[in-house]
Amino acid sequence: MTFYGFAKKVVGMLLKPLFRIEIIGLEHFPKEGSVLLCSNHINNFDPPVVGITAPRPIAFMAKEELFKRPLLRFLLKKLNAFPVKRGMSDREAFRKALHLLKSGQVLGLFPEGTRSKTGKLGKGLAGAGFFALKTQAVVIPCAIVGTYRPFKKLKVIYGKPIEMEELRESKASAEKVTAVIMENISYLIKNHQ
Structure with a gap:
């Protein structure tokens, strides 16, 4: 068993009963091939919760500050996370993300770029649309x-x-595609409150 698989099992045993997690729509998740997974962001627990509920390993972009602590950096790397500098164009993080997607893996993003302080869905950043x-x-x-x-x-x-x-063929902007992604997330939130 990989470290990721082991951590998923252990964390799942703790968090699933604690938060009475209900998983809906797993049948929509592709069993293979590259996936860009875009979620709202309401709590620091979001990455592990998405990680334990998704059927495949996810590589998350995580804010660079988290990688400054040696133990946390070790754990995050073992869990497929990689750093991104917030508030600027981070070419290395973008290259890593594109490589993951082009090699058939799952990239996890929180398009808002940061946690929502109010719990309401914020505006998405263009990065999600760019990768799509x-x-x-x-x-x-x-x-x-x-x-x-x-x-x-x-x-x-x-x-x-x-x-x-259609969006790819019409050469839609990254901003437009991100807006479509956010509309889809918003629809899921409204229909499951």
Whole structure:
């Protein structure tokens, strides 16, 4: 068993009963091939919660500051996470993300770029649209709905793949594609509150 698989099992045993996690829409998640997984971001627990509910390993972009602590850096790297500098164009992180998608893996993004302070869905950054346009990855919207209060139900909803063909053919902007992704996440949130 890989470290990722082991960590997923252990963390799942802790978090699934604690937050009474309900998983919806797993049938929409492709069993193989590259996937761009885009989720809302309401809590620091979001990456592990998405990680334990998704059927495949996910490589998350994580803020660079988290990699400054040696133990955390070791764990994050073992869990496929890689650093991104926030608030600027980080070419190395972009190259790494494109490589992951072009090699048939799952890239996890929180398009808002940071946690929502209010719990409401914020505006998405153009990066999500950029990766969707530059690769043939299947784009899966994901919504985390709930409060992260112990023993209150938390839902993780995987939506249907977003239809990308028309957007790619019409040479839509990265901003436009991100807006479409955010609309899909918003739809999942509204339909599962």
